[in-house]
Amino acid sequence: MASATAIKELQRDLETQANVLSKIQKDISKNHQVRKQYTIQLGENELVLKELDLLKEDANVYKLIGPVLVKQDLAEARGNVGKRIEYISAELKRLEGTLQDLEDKQNSKKESIFKLRQKMETIQAGKS
Secondary structure, eight states, rough: OOHHHHHHHHHHHHHHHHHHHHHHHHHHHHHHHHHHHHHHHHHHHHHHHHHHHHHTTTTOOOEEETTTEEEEEEEHHHHHHHHHHHHHHHHHHHHHHHHHHHHHHHHHHHHHHHHHHHHHHHHHHHHO
């Protein structure tokens, strides 16, 4: 009877670990989606900065604010785009660190699930 109780406890532990693993995997997927969006934004902003660098200093630059185009100083436009690039790059770096942590947790959880399954198999093999 002790082995039946032990197996039930192990099954509960296994289910809990599997749920935690599932949540980690969802977080990893969400991280990938956000990183993809930031990567696209980074590319767009780098392209805008290249375009701004091609302009002459006296060129007219406009910024879309709501439905209105507002004239903007070229240096200010370059500065704003540069700051956006810095921010997006920092966010990508932060997300990369978070992804690494999540992947480490995922690997650890997979290992503990594997060990629980082995333990259950050992108990079941001893029972028969």
